[in-house]
Amino acid sequence: MLRQSLALVTPPASEPVSLSEAKAWARIDGSDDDATLTALITAARLAAEQYLRRSLITQTWKLTLDLCGARGSEPWWDGVVDGPLNSLYGGLPNTIPLPRGPVSAISSVVTYDLDNSSATYSASNYRLDNSGDRLILNYGAIWPANIRPKAGCEITYTAGYGSAATAVPQPIKQGILIHVASLYEQRGNCEDAMALPPGTAMLYSPYRIMGDRLG
Incomplete structure (x- = not known):
């Protein structure tokens, strides 16, 4: 989940x-x-x-996501594994629901790597599905490798029916x-x-x- x-x-x-x-x-x-x-x-x-x-009325929200399957501090693997951490935790899904719609625009998508360095994910990689209030990756787009498992992605977006009553x-x-x-x-x-x-x-x-x- x-x-x-x-x-x-x-x-x-x-x-x-x-x-x-x-x-x-x-x-x-x-x-x-x-x-x-x-x-x-x-x-x-x-x-x-x-x-x-x-x-x-129009307002701005920030949705912060863990990787799919990310757990608490308890150990869940006793061995040594090579490869992107995303492959272990399941990464981020290609479709992400955006709560508290109706969503009118996605302002930014920021990811954080294992060193806690941030990077803005290009808007060319995704689109907003207004009818479903969700972010959908475009065909062929993939999430960056080695996103940190907890709070690895932040999506900032505008929601509301409009700026006027x-x-x-x-x-x-x-x-x-x-x-x-x-x-x-x-x-x-x-x-x-x-x-x-x-x-x-x-x-x-x-x-x-x-x-x-x-x-």
């Missing part, structure tokens, strides 16, 4: 719903709770992204508004506030990514 970790590099510059939209939906007048509502919008968006396993599907935005209003009404009751409202979950359902992909 391919071990991987995901880190947010650049967060979204804005939220899918505005403060004025949240106030109108929740029927809140005045500005006394503007700071609270702004924080709740961010919380609801983060909950949506976690539940959906998607990015909403208008790019986010309306059902998702509506689900966030419902959640924000629920969070506002339930403030002080942490247990109830953490759960997605049924209406929000229903609106999110068609967009939710299921399966074992890293969320």
